[in-house]
Amino acid sequence: MQNFLAGYQLSDPTWLYLSFLLILAVYFKFSRIWLLRNLDLLLLLAISPGVLIVRSLDENVVERGYMWQFMVSGLLLVRILMDGLWVRRPRLEQNMNAAGMSFLCAATVVFLTVKLLTDPIQQARVVSIAAGGEKVADTSAADVVSQSPGLGVVSDQAVPTVPLDPQAVGPTTELVSHAVGGISKVVTAGNPQDTQEPQRILLYTVRIIAILSHLAVIVGLTLVGRQTFGDPDLGFAMSALYMILPCTAFELGAVNQVLPAALVVWAVYFYRYPIASGSLLGLASGIVFFPVFLLPLWGAFYGKRGGGRFVFAVMLTTILIVQAVAFLTQSAPEAVKNALGYFQWNSLEWQATSPKSGFWTQERVVYRIPVVVSYLLMLVALTIWPRRKSLAQLIPHSAAIVVGSQFWYPPHGGIYVVSYLPLVLMVMFRPMISNHFAPEIPPIALFRRFRRTAALKSPDLVEASRV
Structure with a gap:
C-alpha cells in the first residue's frame, strides 16, 4: 500500500477501531437506541474482534478468541432463528444519504482492491488454489513458498491466518483458477526468461479471483436491494457495510470463503428461476461443503415442479464440473476423486483439536455430539x-x-465469517417481503401436450380437467 500512499501504515487493530467508529456513525440510529437494527449492528461488530484474536501467535489468546467466536455465533444464530417474530419492519434511513453511501462503497472497494494487490499474500491462500493454478503456470504452491521473499508471500507464522489443506480444494475452485490463470498470463507478460514468472502468474491468479469474488458479492447485494427488496439505498447500504466490516478486510484473500458466498448471493437474486439458482448452488457446493446443506431447503422452497428443476440443475452442474476436471487432468478417476474428496471427512471424527486450531479441545470434544x-x-x-x-x-x-x-x-470452526456475512446482511436489512414466493412452474410442454391428447380421447379426463 505504501507504493500508492507514501508513509501509509495501518495495522489490523487500527483498522478494527476506525471501522467501528465509521460503522456506528453511518448505521447506528442514535435517536432510537432500542431498535432491532442497532442490535444486529452490534452483533456484526462483535464478530470481528474474535477473528483478530484468532490470528494471534499466543496459544492462550487464540483459545479465548475461539471461545468468543463460539459465544457471538450462538447469539447471532438465535437472532436469525427469531427473525420471523419481527413482523413490523419500518424503512430506516441510514445516517448518510444515497450519494454519500455510493461514494463510500466505491471508495472502500478501491481502497481494499489496492490493498489486496499490493499487500503480501499468506501461504494458505496460495495453497488453496494452487491445484488449478499450477496447470496454467507450471508451478505449485511449494515453489511459491520457497521464493516467498521475492514474490510477496508471507509465512503463516508471520501473519497468522486460517490454514487450509491443499487436498481440500474443491473442483469448482480448480476450474476457476484454471480459467483466471489465462488472464494472469496476460497481466504478467514480460521477460520470457524470468524464472519467477510462473510463480507470479499463480499469485496474480489468487488476487484476481479474490477481487472478482468480492465484486460479485457487492454487485449481488446491490441488485438484491434494488430489485428484490425494492430499495436501491438498501443495496448500497449492504454493499458498503460488507466492505467496511473489519472481518472482510482481515480475510480479503480468502477465496474459498468469498467465492461460494458470492454464488449464494446471486442464487438469492435469481430465486424466481430454479434452474439458475440450482446451477449457482451446485457451483458453490464444489468449492466448500456448507452450500450442500442448503440444497434440501431450496428444493423444498420451490415445491414439486420447481424443486425437480432445481435438483436437475444441481445434478447437471455437478456432472459438467466433473467432466471439465476430467478434461483438465486427463484422468476420469482423478476427477471423481477430486469431486468427492475435497471435503475433509476426517474432520467428522470425534477427535479433539489443539487450542490453536479450534474450540473443540480435549475437554470439550464430548459435547460436540449433541x-x-x-x-x-x-x-x-x-x-x-x-x-x-x-x-x-x-x-x-x-x-x-x-x-x-x-x-x-x-478445525477453526467459528471464524469462517465471510462465508455467511452476505446472508446475514440480507437478513439484517430486508424489508417486509412476505409475498415473495417461489414462482408457479407450469408443466413441461411435452407433458401438457400428452395430457391434452389424453383428455380429448377420454370424456372422464375432460370432466376431471374442468374440475
Missing part, C-alpha cells in the same frame, strides 16, 4: 417448516444453516 444432533434437527425443521416458504423465510433459514455449521466443524 451439537451435531441439534444441527441436524434444526436442518430438518427449517427444511420442512413452514411447508410453503417465502423469501422472508428462505434468506434467514439459509443464514441459520450456514452459521450453524460453524459450531460442529472442528
Whole structure:
C-alpha cells in the first residue's frame, strides 16, 4: 500500500477501531437506541474482534478468541432463528444519504482492491488454489513458498491466518483458477526468461479471483436491494457495510470463503428461476461443503415442479464440473476423486483439536455430539417448516444453516465469517417481503401436450380437467 500512499501504515487493530467508529456513525440510529437494527449492528461488530484474536501467535489468546467466536455465533444464530417474530419492519434511513453511501462503497472497494494487490499474500491462500493454478503456470504452491521473499508471500507464522489443506480444494475452485490463470498470463507478460514468472502468474491468479469474488458479492447485494427488496439505498447500504466490516478486510484473500458466498448471493437474486439458482448452488457446493446443506431447503422452497428443476440443475452442474476436471487432468478417476474428496471427512471424527486450531479441545470434544444432533434437527425443521416458504423465510433459514455449521466443524470452526456475512446482511436489512414466493412452474410442454391428447380421447379426463 505504501507504493500508492507514501508513509501509509495501518495495522489490523487500527483498522478494527476506525471501522467501528465509521460503522456506528453511518448505521447506528442514535435517536432510537432500542431498535432491532442497532442490535444486529452490534452483533456484526462483535464478530470481528474474535477473528483478530484468532490470528494471534499466543496459544492462550487464540483459545479465548475461539471461545468468543463460539459465544457471538450462538447469539447471532438465535437472532436469525427469531427473525420471523419481527413482523413490523419500518424503512430506516441510514445516517448518510444515497450519494454519500455510493461514494463510500466505491471508495472502500478501491481502497481494499489496492490493498489486496499490493499487500503480501499468506501461504494458505496460495495453497488453496494452487491445484488449478499450477496447470496454467507450471508451478505449485511449494515453489511459491520457497521464493516467498521475492514474490510477496508471507509465512503463516508471520501473519497468522486460517490454514487450509491443499487436498481440500474443491473442483469448482480448480476450474476457476484454471480459467483466471489465462488472464494472469496476460497481466504478467514480460521477460520470457524470468524464472519467477510462473510463480507470479499463480499469485496474480489468487488476487484476481479474490477481487472478482468480492465484486460479485457487492454487485449481488446491490441488485438484491434494488430489485428484490425494492430499495436501491438498501443495496448500497449492504454493499458498503460488507466492505467496511473489519472481518472482510482481515480475510480479503480468502477465496474459498468469498467465492461460494458470492454464488449464494446471486442464487438469492435469481430465486424466481430454479434452474439458475440450482446451477449457482451446485457451483458453490464444489468449492466448500456448507452450500450442500442448503440444497434440501431450496428444493423444498420451490415445491414439486420447481424443486425437480432445481435438483436437475444441481445434478447437471455437478456432472459438467466433473467432466471439465476430467478434461483438465486427463484422468476420469482423478476427477471423481477430486469431486468427492475435497471435503475433509476426517474432520467428522470425534477427535479433539489443539487450542490453536479450534474450540473443540480435549475437554470439550464430548459435547460436540449433541451439537451435531441439534444441527441436524434444526436442518430438518427449517427444511420442512413452514411447508410453503417465502423469501422472508428462505434468506434467514439459509443464514441459520450456514452459521450453524460453524459450531460442529472442528478445525477453526467459528471464524469462517465471510462465508455467511452476505446472508446475514440480507437478513439484517430486508424489508417486509412476505409475498415473495417461489414462482408457479407450469408443466413441461411435452407433458401438457400428452395430457391434452389424453383428455380429448377420454370424456372422464375432460370432466376431471374442468374440475
